[in-house]
Amino acid sequence: MHDPQLQNCEDYWVGRFTAMASPCEVLIDTQDPILAKQLAGIAQQEALRIEHKLSRYRQDNIIHTINTAQGAIVKVDEETAHMLDYAAECYELSDGLFDVTSGVLREVWKFDGSDRIPSPGQVKKVLARIGWNKVHWRSPNIRLRKNMQIDLGGIGKEYSVDRTVILLRDAANVSCLVNFGGDIATTGPRRQGKGWLVGIETPDAVPNTVTASTKVYELQQGALATSGDARRYLLKDGIRYSHILNPRTGWPVQGAPRSVTVIADTCTEAGILATFAMLNGAQAEAFLNQQGVKYWCIRG
């Protein structure tokens, strides 16, 4: 593990590292390089800890243990139990659209820009192995049916941003902005009550400009998260299949925006609202309007 790269910018320090397959950075409102190094280190450790814990590519973590238990009961640690409780709550609140058991759909859906659409039969076969309602979960014990899997990656990055914010708040009374691959939260206002400047790409309706522009927001408190990735799709017979899959049908959600960005009190909440909005497809904006949050959807 490399130490975070430190850089001095105007009146703050930035620590950069890579975790969860994303560029990560922490902006630290201090002139003190030693404090900056210490705080960047805390952020990196926490990001890597959660990556290690939730990665579905590892064979030495709790996710692997659960997914390979072959129908046996697995007792999980307290943090994992909280995440499973959260996943259960999200499943309920979304009427089954947000489902941590839906990852197995990736076996038939490969979003590589190609035209390889699975057959309805293939999708149906996988669908039989999906459904949080088929999971036996009574904290701290979980039992999956054989061939089922869970994946907490959908909430892991935002969760690690919030966890890092909590640790940084405890470590020093210095404002930090945590940015893990575009999922962002701040520990609080900067010196002199200023906020951190965050650029958000928005389609611009100002006359005489047609380019998408970056609006700069000053984030004093709270978090934002983005869901969506323009490059992940399939195209067949002129139909664009988004990478957002409906776990109830096994097919891509129709009419989902290209990306959704939400501002909320915590990064986890912003992230789940953005994900729910994507799962609402064409009704993404209507859903977000009902929630009364500040958001940006990019379509087209």
Added chain:
Amino acid sequence: MQLKKPKSIRGALATATCALLGSQTPQPAVASESGTNWEFDSALLYYSEKDRVTAVEPVVNARGDLGNDRFINLRFVVDVLSGASANGAVPSDRTQTFSGPSGQKSYTVAPNQTPLDPTFEDTRFAASVLWETPTSENVTSFLGANFSTEADYTSIGVSGTFTYDTNNKNTTYTAGVAFSHDTISPEGGAPDPFTEVPTGLTGGGEDDEGDDDHEGEGGESGETKNVTEFLFGITQIISRQTITQINYSIGQSSGYLTDPYKLLTVVDPVTGDLVPGVDPNNTYRYLYEKRPDTRTRQSLYWKINHQFTDDVVYLTYRYFWDDWDIKSHTVDLRYRYELGQHHYLQPHVRYYQQTAANFYHYFLVDGEPIPQYASADYRLGDMTTTTIGLLYGAQVGKHSEFNFRAEFMKQSGESHPAEAIGKLRNYDLFPDVEAIILQASYNYNF
């Protein structure tokens, strides 16, 4: 998602998130559009018609970003106008002499020349303020006020425009209303329509004449004009590269809509010659014009902007019609060609075509009844205006842009209308107006 409890989901999620993070209720998010940035635009415009009006117009515009999507825009304009403008009379083989409404400032037009009033000189100051603020989640309001004054004209106005964003800000509906109240106080008072224009015979008599004529009229208080205008529009983002807009506007003007400086020549029905004034003090007979005291104007406006990889094309079309029977079409095309390294060229072509007002007359005919309304103001006649131009822009440093624009404009109408009588057939009754427009602008962003 078919949410059964749509309203409650956010609260439930927040509670679940708190449980997950093992923390107390988080501080609510505070995010605002950043900064209190000021952007200054200054420009100097030079407009010069061949042999006619020249205008020099400095403009300063300041736009302040007050944060939280609030903006204030302040604008100051000074217009310095001088030169000659067509007074409405037709050319003749005689020397023609005209004077202002109260008999002063007389001027003489040589034979065979289009009569131009060379005393045209004015300085106009205008100031406006526009306040933009979000009023609810998807509604933004724009409240404005403006004031302008020149020697004989004062205008005050207020406006309110509201935009409603929907479809995730890809569609914006606009509704606006504006009122203005103008006061027109020509030197010596507004002349009575269709009275004879004093033609400036030398000697003291004509001064008295003028004063007597106008003392009892509108006089110092001036004439007034009110304008109410409504606008409705839809702006649609079609893709990341394309935006389009359609506006409809309807406006009603009422009050004094006549131009106190425009007149009509009364000509002989056979020869087209000037005829002597009915008033023996007037060498020839010219009448002050008269326009209706209401005008309802409507227009449809369509705009599309499209960005190619770097270049941008701006196309607009406007159709205008009013109850004076003026109909016009305007097509305006600009193409922003990026030269790279923050330099660009922007060619511009504009074509404008209008039909005449139903009371437009090149002249009046002696012996025929005077129509209810009449004006020989060429701006109310059939005409086409073509403008071509080029703008060069360059970014200078990190925060500023400089641009320079040069345009050529030509207005043409019916030079030899069918109704021309006798000698008038030999004259150009609608001489082309040619103008050059030069503008230098500098924009600075703090």
